[in-house]
Amino acid sequence: MLRLKNVDFNKDKVKTFVIPVCEDKDIHDNRLVSSIKKEISGIKEFKGRKGDEVTLYNISGKKIEKVIFIGIGKVETIDAESLRAFAGSVVKKCIQKGFGEVMISVPSAGKIKIELQLMLKSLMEGGYLGNHIFDKYKKDKKNKPLKRIDFFVKADIAKKFNRLSSHVKKICDSTIIAREWVNTPSNDKKPVDFTKSIAALGKKAGLNITVLDEKQLKMKKFGSLLAVAAGSINKPRMVIMEYSPKKPRKTVVLVGKGVTFDSGGINLKTSEGLNNMKMDMAGAAAVASTLIAVSNIKPDIKVVGVLPIVENMPSGSAIRPGDVIKSFEGKTIEIGNTDAEGRLILIDAMAYAIKKYKPNVLIDVATLTGACVVALGEKIAGVFSFDNKIADSIVKSGERTFERCWQMPMPKDYKEFLKSEIADIKNIGNSRYGGAITAAMFLSEFTGDTKWAHIDIAGPAFINKGTAYCGAGGSGFGVRLLCDYLENI
Ligand code: BES
Numbered sequence: 001m002l003r004l005k006n007v008d009f010n011k012d013k014v015k016t017f018v019i020p021v022c023e024d025k026d027i028h029d030n031r032l033v034s035s036i037k038k039e040i041s042g043i044k045e046f047k048g049r050k051g052d053e054v055t056l057y058n059i060s061g062k063k064i065e066k067v068i069f070i071g072i073g074k075v076e077t078i079d080a081e082s083l084r085a086f087a088g089s090v091v092k093k094c095i096q097k098g099f100g101e102v103m104i105s106v107p108s109a110g111k112i113k114i115e116l117q118l119m120l121k122s123l124m125e126g127g128y129l130g131n132h133i134f135d136k137y138k139k140d141k142k143n144k145p146l147k148r149i150d151f152f153v154k155a156d157i158a159k160k161f162n163r164l165s166s167h168v169k170k171i172c173d174s175t176i177i178a179r180e181w182v183n184t185p186s187n188d189k190k191p192v193d194f195t196k197s198i199a200a201l202g203k204k205a206g207l208n209i210t211v212l213d214e215k216q217l218k219m220k221k222f223g224s225l226l227a228v229a230a231g232s233i234n235k236p237r238m239v240i241m242e243y244s245p246k247k248p249r250k251t252v253v254l255v256g257k258g259v260t261f262d263s264g265g266i267n268l269k270t271s272e273g274l275n276n277m278k279m280d281m282a283g284a285a286a287v288a289s290t291l292i293a294v295s296n297i298k299p300d301i302k303v304v305g306v307l308p309i310v311e312n313m314p315s316g317s318a319i320r321p322g323d324v325i326k327s328f329e330g331k332t333i334e335i336g337n338t339d340a341e342g343r344l345i346l347i348d349a350m351a352y353a354i355k356k357y358k359p360n361v362l363i364d365v366a367t368l369t370g371a372c373v374v375a376l377g378e379k380i381a382g383v384f385s386f387d388n389k390i391a392d393s394i395v396k397s398g399e400r401t402f403e404r405c406w407q408m409p410m411p412k413d414y415k416e417f418l419k420s421e422i423a424d425i426k427n428i429g430n431s432r433y434g435g436a437i438t439a440a441m442f443l444s445e446f447t448g449d450t451k452w453a454h455i456d457i458a459g460p461a462f463i464n465k466g467t468a469y470c471g472a473g474g475s476g477f478g479v480r481l482l483c484d485y486l487e488n489i
Pocket residue numbers: 262264280337339340341342367368369370371373428429435458459
């Protein structure tokens with residue numbers, strides 16, 4: 001449970017109360033908090049520096065079991081992300097100690113440079129996301145998530161921002177769903193399993209769900225998607241999720257890459273390359289989770305999620321390098337490399353979505369290229385679009401949510417690299433360099449004049465080392481980003 005709450009420390013029982021303290025400024029103007037804070041004024045070791053910590057028990061006259069003071073450094077260093085990280089690390093600490101619940105004191109409005117709403121939002125996001133534990137596959141579930149995460153604020157603020165906490169909860173619950181899907185091993189999320197899970201949660205959320213099975217995919221001529229699926233005994237699916245409000249201002253289609261395992265196919269990956277390839281459906285996870293969030297947030301735009309879901313495996317029935325296939329859109333494609341499979345499933349989903357929904361904006365999200373990770377590192381996604389306005393809005397959403405995005409160039413002459421001698425286009429570039437861009441150029445050949453942006457999340461979709469508010473594994477990257485984008489267009 002996530003709440004903004006006011007309590008009377010003289011009357012109400014509080015088990016664990018956490019007070020963030022700055023080293024160069026008093027950030028609490030609450031009388032009660034100040035009176036508790038006085039208790040540590042004599043402790044010289046505690047200066048409020050980052051990492052400083054003191055716990056006091058049984059504060060005189062107050063019904064608080066223990067108070068933990070935590071240093072957060074200089075006031076000017078505090079921003080939305082440091083607040084997320086602070087709340088996340090507090091929650092993690094409390095989980096480790098088995099506290100069960102926590103109340104965190106919120107700095108008073110005006111004491112730090114961030115506006116109140118963003119401060120509350122960031123603290124709640126960090127705390128709530130930091131409370132997620134993925135232990136489904138562990139016998140010994142030794143760490144238990146906290147049952148209650150409360151943020152201590154004045155009564156009027158608790159009342160005024162009551163809706164904010166439920167809003168944050170909706171978006172973070174969806175982020176957690178995306179994380180869990182990505183963390184699930186590929187033997188438990190074959191395309192059919194993953195589809196069932198999406199359909200079940202989507203229906204529960206009130207979305208209109210359509211699933212196309214292999215027969216329907218063949219009938220509708222999704223040749224490019226089917227070519228990727230051909231090597232696996234696990235049959236492909238396409239899931240369509242629709243959120244349709246009464247009078248939508250516009251229609252946005254989101255397409256997410258759903259490769260439940262990417263072995264590379266006949267162009268088999270190296271041992272190292274195979275690592276974590278269960279995460280190659282993180283784009284689909286982000287889009288499906290965003291739709292679930294959208295069904296709860298209820299914006300006045302129509303949002304459709306289109307998810308091509310396949311497994312990329314080598315076998316006697318797999319496509320080979322040199323094969324020519326025919327896409328849904330009609331262009332023929334020469335397979336230069338079977339490991340460039342993401343773009344092949346995306347273009348069929350995108351061409352279908354354009355034909356069926358004629359969206360005002362189309363965005364695809366995909367763990368598309370290792371080259372994008374080389375370019376931007378593991379924490380920043382690449383944004384590719386001919387439309388700078390859309391790219392800009394996505395980058396701005398990235399700044400607000402700290403799901404960071406960087407706009408990459410789309411040089412039209414790079415299309416030359418995709419020329420094929422025998423087909424209309426080839427699925428890899430003939431240059432060793434600029435692989436993230438040639439992948440985006442390939443996608444752009446199938447978007448017609450629809451306004452479109454591509455987000456390559458190969459880097460940030462999965463983290464090897466946990467952070468303050470995300471465990472190691474799937475990060476849920478894209479959910480908060482897309483929700484913010486949809487809320488601001
Ligand atoms: N799923 C990979 C991209 C990827 C790499 C995601 C690392 C996450 C981490 C994609 O399907 C792929 O294999 N891309 C190739 C493209 C190449 C064959 C043109 C790549 O990046 O090497």
